[in-house]
Amino acid sequence: MPKIPFWIFIVITILYFIAVRVDTMDIDASQYASMSREMLSSHNWLQLYDRGQEYLDKPPFLIWISALSMKIFGVSNFSYKLPSILFALWALYATYRLTKLLYNENTARAAALILATCQGMFLMTNDVRCDTILLSWVVTSIWLIKEWDVTRSYKYLYLGFVAIGFGMMTKGPIALMVPVFSFATDWALKREWKKFFNPAYLLGIVIIAIVLLPMSIGLYQQFDMQPDKVVNGQQHVSGLRFFYWSQSFGRITGESPWKNGADISFLLLNMLWSFLPWVFVLVPVIIANVVTLFKQKFRLQPHQEWISTGGFLLAYLALGSSAYQLPHYIFVAFPLAAIIVAAAIAAFLDQQQYKAIFKILQPFLMTIVVLIFGLVLYLVTYIFPSGIPALILWIAGVAILCYIAFVIKPTGKLLLIPAIGMIIANVFLTNFVYYQLLTYQVGPQAGRYILEHKLPANEIATYKTRDPLNSLDFYAQAMLTGSDSLPDIAGRKYILTMEEGITDLQRNNYKYTTLLQGDLFKVSELTPEFLNPNTRSKATKKYYLVRVE
Numbered sequence: 001m002p003k004i005p006f007w008i009f010i011v012i013t014i015l016y017f018i019a020v021r022v023d024t025m026d027i028d029a030s031q032y033a034s035m036s037r038e039m040l041s042s043h044n045w046l047q048l049y050d051r052g053q054e055y056l057d058k059p060p061f062l063i064w065i066s067a068l069s070m071k072i073f074g075v076s077n078f079s080y081k082l083p084s085i086l087f088a089l090w091a092l093y094a095t096y097r098l099t100k101l102l103y104n105e106n107t108a109r110a111a112a113l114i115l116a117t118c119q120g121m122f123l124m125t126n127d128v129r130c131d132t133i134l135l136s137w138v139v140t141s142i143w144l145i146k147e148w149d150v151t152r153s154y155k156y157l158y159l160g161f162v163a164i165g166f167g168m169m170t171k172g173p174i175a176l177m178v179p180v181f182s183f184a185t186d187w188a189l190k191r192e193w194k195k196f197f198n199p200a201y202l203l204g205i206v207i208i209a210i211v212l213l214p215m216s217i218g219l220y221q222q223f224d225m226q227p228d229k230v231v232n233g234q235q236h237v238s239g240l241r242f243f244y245w246s247q248s249f250g251r252i253t254g255e256s257p258w259k260n261g262a263d264i265s266f267l268l269l270n271m272l273w274s275f276l277p278w279v280f281v282l283v284p285v286i287i288a289n290v291v292t293l294f295k296q297k298f299r300l301q302p303h304q305e306w307i308s309t310g311g312f313l314l315a316y317l318a319l320g321s322s323a324y325q326l327p328h329y330i331f332v333a334f335p336l337a338a339i340i341v342a343a344a345i346a347a348f349l350d351q352q353q354y355k356a357i358f359k360i361l362q363p364f365l366m367t368i369v370v371l372i373f374g375l376v377l378y379l380v381t382y383i384f385p386s387g388i389p390a391l392i393l394w395i396a397g398v399a400i401l402c403y404i405a406f407v408i409k410p411t412g413k414l415l416l417i418p419a420i421g422m423i424i425a426n427v428f429l430t431n432f433v434y435y436q437l438l439t440y441q442v443g444p445q446a447g448r449y450i451l452e453h454k455l456p457a458n459e460i461a462t463y464k465t466r467d468p469l470n471s472l473d474f475y476a477q478a479m480l481t482g483s484d485s486l487p488d489i490a491g492r493k494y495i496l497t498m499e500e501g502i503t504d505l506q507r508n509n510y511k512y513t514t515l516l517q518g519d520l521f522k523v524s525e526l527t528p529e530f531l532n533p534n535t536r537s538k539a540t541k542k543y544y545l546v547r548v549e
Helices: 006-021 028-042 061-073 077-102 105-117 119-126 130-151 154-171 174-189 200-224 239-246 266-274 279-295 307-320 327-351 355-383 387-407 410-440 442-452 470-476 499-507
Strands: 460-463 481-483 494-498 512-520 541-548
Touching: 006 077, 006 105, 006 119, 006 410, 028 061, 028 470, 061 077, 061 130, 061 154, 077 105, 077 119, 077 130, 077 307, 077 327, 105 119, 105 327, 105 410, 119 130, 119 266, 119 327, 119 410, 130 154, 130 174, 130 307, 130 327, 154 174, 154 200, 174 307, 174 327, 200 239, 266 279, 266 307, 266 327, 279 307, 279 327, 279 355, 307 327, 327 355, 327 410, 355 387, 355 410, 387 410, 410 442, 410 512, 442 470, 442 494, 442 512, 442 541, 494 499, 494 512, 499 541
Parallel strands: 460 481, 460 494
Antiparallel strands: 494 541, 512 541
16 A cells, blocks of 8 residues: 655645635525624524524534634635634544554555545535534544543543534534444444443543533523424424434434435435545445455454444444435545545555455546546536636646556555546636636625625615525625515615516616626526526526615
8 A cells, every 4th residue: 555645635735725715605504604604793602593593403513613713714705614624634634543543554544535535525625514524523533432442541532522522512413323333333343342331431421411511501591491482383392302312313213304205325326426436446345344244254353343334334324214314414424434445445455355346446446537537627618618727727637647647656546546636626626617606696796795885784685586695694794684575675775686676676666776787596406507508598597786776
């Protein structure tokens, strides 16, 4: 296994930070950005609100850390995305440390590189989610608890429980379940039954409870103490029960009303892009590991580990059993997936294990990289034309890959070509594709205009807008209100609306001056009609910011 040079991680870090120039995407990322700005403005750090409305969905850690960043650096793309980028980088380090404990230095660097270059990690630094921070806390907890398992130093165990607590404050009980899945599987298959019973775990539970105390107090004060509040259309809603049970386990038991018809294959199908290109190694290797376990009659050898494979499989089954699933739910297990892939590649290169798998996968992975580069060229020359600079960069990227393919030693190609191919591809996606795509959101465009021209928030109204307003609030740095009824916004000097609204203004003899107009599209739901430049105008709608005379 080749030793991955440190400079590759520096390049990845730079690419992650370049993502701050890309605007936040509606709905979720913009919603969290708006809520963070709202928390900073209200100074209410224990209770969550979304545009002034009671919010009971995600735990508060992402909002807290984003609001704190905004307090230090001001409200901007940079301050909002900075915590997620830093946690992503920490996740790479924690994955490296965990893998080094399980295997060796070279495999550890490979695991960090695999995690860093899967498409989901690049996406998470662009489109901020709780999952970036969640996976960082989870892999940190597994690393620290394994450090305790090896050294028997209890400080690592208790720090691991602290990480679990913060993970739960980020996205709920799954932060506890994944470490439990990992170690329970490994210890059971090694018949290390004594490790299941340790009085120190009781103190660990207390530590988790202490970490969760601020969030629990906020939930209790906001909801449990005020049962008459209407939350999500219901009264007598317990915030504590919602967080500790309904939001997670309720989706499996059927108690939760959230359902979207996703089945057990949903997350795997979405991993075809989110864990690209490494998913094509992951799946056959997991199958091979399970077959080996059967042959060994479910007993691991001393040199084997199932922290990664067992943790990933059980996490997948738990998440895949939910009645409501989204593609990013599986991201929490990506560090474990990266370890599985890195260990398999190391075993193949160093010991010629998995030969049948990699005999097929080596040319297949190279083909995937070629297809990705072909897609990138198509995107920057036809879908979102980016001119000569993009074409020159693309040629340079091809030259770099050719150099690796024909000059680098054979042992490095299997890992380096897909990894560097993904890095180069995301240079284009971040700087040319995402950057242009996000210009079709009304929120950042209108919000910046409002902020730069210092339009008073109390004189602005939205009228018959269909685009989410969270990004508008964030970029305008104000909570803007509106209505679908003209009488409700009478007296407002500035109106943000769409073609339907303009027709109403004209029909009611309003005199106005257009300050800003542009094309609008829901960029999180791309369609062939939008992606085709020749038909894009049919897929988009017009928005207008007007000043009423």
